[in-house]
Amino acid sequence: MELSLIRSLMDKDFYDEHRGSRCPDRLFSKDVRKIKQAIDSAMEKYSRTVIPAEIEALFMSNNPTMTSAQKGAYSSLFRQINNEQPMGSDIAQEVLSKLFQQVIGEDVAQLGFDYVNGDKTTLEPLRILLEQYGDDFTPNLKIDWDDMDMDTLLAMNDLEARWTFNIPTLTRKVEGVNAGHLIEIGARPNTGKTSFHASLIAGPNGFASQGAKCVILCNEEASHRVGARYLTAASGMTLQEVKKNPSKAWEAYSKVKPNINIKDVTGRDMSWVESVCKSVKPDIVVLDMGDKFSKAGGYSRPDEALKANAIYARQIAKQHNCAIFYMSQLSADAEGKVVLNQAMMEGSRTGKAAEADLMLLIAKNPSVQGQDEDSAERHLNIVKNKLSGWHGVVRCELDYKTARYTV
Numbered sequence: 001m002e003l004s005l006i007r008s009l010m011d012k013d014f015y016d017e018h019r020g021s022r023c024p025d026r027l028f029s030k031d032v033r034k035i036k037q038a039i040d041s042a043m044e045k046y047s048r049t050v051i052p053a054e055i056e057a058l059f060m061s062n063n064p065t066m067t068s069a070q071k072g073a074y075s076s077l078f079r080q081i082n083n084e085q086p087m088g089s090d091i092a093q094e095v096l097s098k099l100f101q102q103v104i105g106e107d108v109a110q111l112g113f114d115y116v117n118g119d120k121t122t123l124e125p126l127r128i129l130l131e132q133y134g135d136d137f138t139p140n141l142k143i144d145w146d147d148m149d150m151d152t153l154l155a156m157n158d159l160e161a162r163w164t165f166n167i168p169t170l171t172r173k174v175e176g177v178n179a180g181h182l183i184e185i186g187a188r189p190n191t192g193k194t195s196f197h198a199s200l201i202a203g204p205n206g207f208a209s210q211g212a213k214c215v216i217l218c219n220e221e222a223s224h225r226v227g228a229r230y231l232t233a234a235s236g237m238t239l240q241e242v243k244k245n246p247s248k249a250w251e252a253y254s255k256v257k258p259n260i261n262i263k264d265v266t267g268r269d270m271s272w273v274e275s276v277c278k279s280v281k282p283d284i285v286v287l288d289m290g291d292k293f294s295k296a297g298g299y300s301r302p303d304e305a306l307k308a309n310a311i312y313a314r315q316i317a318k319q320h321n322c323a324i325f326y327m328s329q330l331s332a333d334a335e336g337k338v339v340l341n342q343a344m345m346e347g348s349r350t351g352k353a354a355e356a357d358l359m360l361l362i363a364k365n366p367s368v369q370g371q372d373e374d375s376a377e378r379h380l381n382i383v384k385n386k387l388s389g390w391h392g393v394v395r396c397e398l399d400y401k402t403a404r405y406t407v
Contacts, residue, residue, distance in 0.1 A: 187362035208256035223264035290326035307351025359384035
């Protein structure tokens with residue numbers, strides 16, 4: 001690693017950004033340190049990018065008293081440097097910064113040791129040390145800004161709805177989603193959360209039929225029960241009808257099944273989700289339930305853990321180019337209501353909401369005494385929308401037996 005850094009320091013622009021206290025000689029081993037000093041001399045004298053052969057020539061001419069063995073050892077070292085590829089500027093900057101902080105850490109530790117053992121009677125040397133280096137604890141960065149011309153901006157924003165919703169009343173307000181989006185879906189128990197994502201993915205003109213590779217990770221309902229919802233959503237048949245005519249159901253389901261992957265992942269955390277995204281490279285990921293992927297350890301309050309979990313989910317969506325549907329429960333405050341708001345999100349009233357590009361909360365009509373079946377009407381509350389900006393309620397119906405949301 002240090003030889004790659006030495007090669008990087010031969011570039012004048014990189015050297016100028018890291019000269020002096022940012023790149024002290026003692027970052028390097030004894031022999032490499034002398035080569036670094038030769039680079040310092042060359043930069044001061046010639047002020048340009050140099051190559052290993054030039055530094056070797058200068059080094060040998062400035063050290064005429066070396067023995068043949070020493071010259072041979074250094075010639076071997078220069079050959080290794082010549083064969084090294086310079087680190088990318090961003091990587092080299094980070095490595096130098098970490099090495100620098102390690103060296104300063106050693107100095108701080110030594111001062112602390114001397115103070116504890118009575119060799120130092122004041123912490124003034126520590127203050128001087130920290131003042132001396134100041135902002136040098138953080139690396140200089142070369143940033144390639146995301147400067148885009150108008151055509152590029154327009155083209156990229158045209159992709160904001162690569163995967164369109166198949167519920168017409170919803171599509172008119174929010175066309176769909178794209179890679180990098182975090183969509184938080186909330187509802188009370190038995191409202192139709194699982195049916196919602198089954199309908200969006202496996203239903204007519206759903207994400208799967210649009211060509212999206214979909215991964216559904218379940219840690220609440222068993223995967224075979226979730227799979228049954230997808231089967232009925234794809235076929236438009238109830239489970240009883242499927243049992244009577246399985247070939248018809250399979251004919252419909254087989255058209256979208258290659259793009260649907262369901263897995264029971266009870267006990268897994270968000271780092272495992274990231275591994276799945278890295279390996280499978282999905283377009284759409286459903287986390288049902290999203291909160292159950294969080295780890296409470298290290299957080300003083302549950303809402304902090306849930307916020308961190310949502311932040312992690314958003315990072316995964318952006319870094320692995322997928323849209324993530326994060327399914328959540330709503331608190332008892334939402335019971336019996338059809339107009340919902342962000343504060344009704346269970347466990348984290350603001351933390352999770354802050355990360356969402358789209359937050360959609362599902363409500364059903366209050367139960368009526370003496371009525372055997374719940375109303376099929378569903379109210380989709382768009383309470384946060386960075387995709388189209390529209391907020392409000394759209395209405396549709398849920399056929400619970402086929403897990404299809406329709407108008």
